[in-house]
Structures are given as structure tokens and as C-alpha cells.
Amino acid sequence: MYASKQQLSREIGISTGCIHEMMVNNDLDFETAVDILLETKDRIGIPREKMISGLPVCIIDGRTYRTVQEVACEFHLSTNAIASYKNKNGYTGMLETLCAMQKETKECYVVDGEAKTCNELLKMGYTSSSYRQVPKKRIPRYPQLAGKDFVNNCVDAMKIYREVKEERMEQEQGIQPMM
Structure with a gap:
């Protein structure tokens, strides 16, 4: 039990702004938003004591990328190239998209x-x-990706987040009061 939402936020290392954004964007209550964010943070491997103000897109070779734009800049790609390749080929994660682009x-x-x-x-x-x-x-086609490792020491944080959120939503829908 926590005296306030701020105290809980500090204890679990997730900013109240991040929790609020999750609540507003997904029409969730506070506890559900915290559960999803905390489970995602744990699965990604971010220590609880490390404060985050948002979930990263991915972690590549130990480096955290908060946005698709950061990934694009790092690998000299445009965000449009990544997004269109991902959508055109039906990929759901950043890392699988980069792996496929690397083989193109x-x-x-x-x-x-x-x-x-x-x-x-x-x-x-x-x-x-x-x-x-x-x-x-x-x-x-994308020589700037040659020789990069998008498998080892990499985490697709947004993909994990979507999986956790989907699991939680299925649980919520499965536990409905009987009439």
C-alpha cells in the first residue's frame, strides 16, 4: 500500500506522466496502467530502481533507443523507410524489421x-x-545495416509492450461479472 501515486511511481521507477499517458491513450484505470508498464519494464530487463519516463522502442547491443527516429539516425535510414518496410512486409517489431532490411x-x-x-x-x-x-x-539494399547484430543483446521493447498489453486486455475481458 502506498500513501500516494507519486510514492508508488518513485518506488517502481515509472514516472507519473508515463502512467497518465498510458491511462489516457488506452482508457485504463491507474492500477491496470501500472501493471502493464511494470510487467513490460520487467520483461524488457530495465531494473525497477531505474526511473523511466516512457518505454523505449528497442534496445540494440545494450543501447536504449527511445524513438524510431533515434534508430533511423543511428543506422542512417529514414523513419519513412523503416515504417514503410515494416508495414509493407507485415512485421510487428523493430528488430525483425531491421533484420529483414539487412537481408534485402x-x-x-x-x-x-x-x-x-x-x-x-x-x-x-x-x-x-x-x-x-x-x-x-x-x-x-541497406549497406549501412551490414554486419550489425539485431539478435544478441537486443530487446524489442514495443513488441513486448504490445504483447503484455494484449495479454492484460484479454485477462480483463475474460473476467467479466456474471449476470
Whole structure:
């Protein structure tokens, strides 16, 4: 039992603003919002004594990313590229999206050992029929993701949050008073 919501907030390391935002955005009571946030925080692996003012999007190699924009900046991608790739391919988590983007390749043409696009060849004086004779190879569509590890020491915090919230909502709906 806590004397106030602020005392509980300090004890569990979740700001009252974060709890309030969860309540307003999801039409939840205080206790349910706290339960969801605390369970999510525990599953993510954030120590209870560490105060958070919001849930991170993900943790990659031990570094916490609070927004998609932070992830995009770190890996030299646009937020639109991440969002459209995620939505187009039906991914639900940031890490699975980045893993899939990492595997994505595109075809290019090789001229003097360098990868060139069709447009670059046309600018170099090739015609639409002559560039088809140039050798082709597949290269990473997102080379900035090459060699990055999005599996080990990584946590998809938003995916965990959605799972916890969904589990809690199912519990809430399953425990309805009998008439």
C-alpha cells in the first residue's frame, strides 16, 4: 500500500506522466496502467530502481533507443523507410524489421569493379539496350545495416509492450461479472 501515486511511481521507477499517458491513450484505470508498464519494464530487463519516463522502442547491443527516429539516425535510414518496410512486409517489431532490411538485396551492374545502377549507366552514356550486356550482381539494399547484430543483446521493447498489453486486455475481458 502506498500513501500516494507519486510514492508508488518513485518506488517502481515509472514516472507519473508515463502512467497518465498510458491511462489516457488506452482508457485504463491507474492500477491496470501500472501493471502493464511494470510487467513490460520487467520483461524488457530495465531494473525497477531505474526511473523511466516512457518505454523505449528497442534496445540494440545494450543501447536504449527511445524513438524510431533515434534508430533511423543511428543506422542512417529514414523513419519513412523503416515504417514503410515494416508495414509493407507485415512485421510487428523493430528488430525483425531491421533484420529483414539487412537481408534485402538489389541488383546492380558492375563497371570497372564498381556497382552502378541503371540510371548511373544511362548517365555514363550507356543506352537502354547496351547496359543490359553489363555484368550484374546483387548488393545489399541497406549497406549501412551490414554486419550489425539485431539478435544478441537486443530487446524489442514495443513488441513486448504490445504483447503484455494484449495479454492484460484479454485477462480483463475474460473476467467479466456474471449476470
